[in-house]
Amino acid sequence: MSETLPPISLTEDERDCYQEITNVAMGQAADRLARLLNVYVILPIPNVNVIEINEFQMTLKAIDDTSSVSAVCQGFIGAGIAGEALLIFNDSSFADIATLLDYQGELDQHGELEVLMDVANVLNGACIQGIGEQLDIDFNQTHPMVLGQHCKISDLINSQEAKWQRTLAIEINYTIEDKNVNCDLLLLFTEDSVRHMNRLISFLLDD
Amino acid sequence: MKRALPDGWDVEVEFATNGQEALDIVRAGNAEVLFLDLTMPVLDGYDTLEIIHKEDLPVMVIVVSGDIQPEARERVKKMGAIDFIKKPVDQSKAQQVLLEYGLITGDA
Secondary structure, three states, X not given: OHHHOOOOOOOHHHHHHHHHHHHHHHHHXXXXXXXXXXXXXXXXXXXXXXXXXXXHHHXXXXXXXXXXXXXXXXXXXEOOEEEEEEEEEEHHHHHHHHHHOOOOOOOOHHHHHHHHHHHXXXXXXXXXXXXXXXXXXXXXXXXXXXXXXXXXXXXXXXXHHHHOOEEEEEEEEEEEOOOOOEEEEEEEXXXXXXXXXXXXXXXXXXX | OHHHOOOOOOOXXXXXXXXXXXXXXXXXOOOOEEXXXXXXXXXXXXXXXXXXHHOOOOOEEEEEEOOOOHXXXXXXXXXXXXXXXXXXXXXXHHHHHHHHOOOOOOOO
């Protein structure tokens, strides 16, 4: 079906609308994290772009390819819309975030994974539900899955390459004030989902 | 945001896409009330608010933001914003704030 359809794209109004929806959702997610860690989360302007998978790495503004990162992904699906949420953690963030979480165990690979999962549960969940709420969609989420630990962004992407061609990518770079914590939440939507969402937001843009 | 303003409120509405544009409008004396977002390019809401405060510009600032952390609300109030409305903006909340500061009357 999708090969007969033109490739997805966004008008400026549509992009603004996704940015505004993301803005609200990421604020809700940040609020959850701020309350959990007792910190102030600095909110960025979300990047909203339709990209080819080979441009994917370039679109990641916040984390460069020389950094060592760890990442989890989590699928979400509901009402004809499906996507993946990727939480990419700069490995240098773990020491501070573990302290903030009052993590008692040893911060080895397993410990870092636990910390990563805790943060992913808060940020991914709140953000996905926040977007769903505004579009009146009840998203189901899959369990988070580890994509990699202590690797480069390019390694993460390569292992995923087969699944994605062109995608709507929403990038949110969260940092915590006065702490060395930097993570990137990426929401990727399939092409068919974007066509469907564009119809949904056209109602928001209309009135 | 414009949709959340009271129907029949007899005002001119100007739009700015960032804090710098907003300051230009305020400095030109064209604004009595400013609905200010926090996350913006060029000049964000916090910096805009700080400049308004420093220069003592004659405008009432109501912050409108998706940043619902309690800290954000406290900070902007300390910086001189008269109120904070969270996004997505609820029309009755916007009316209530405007009413509270006498910017509209009950029968508007």
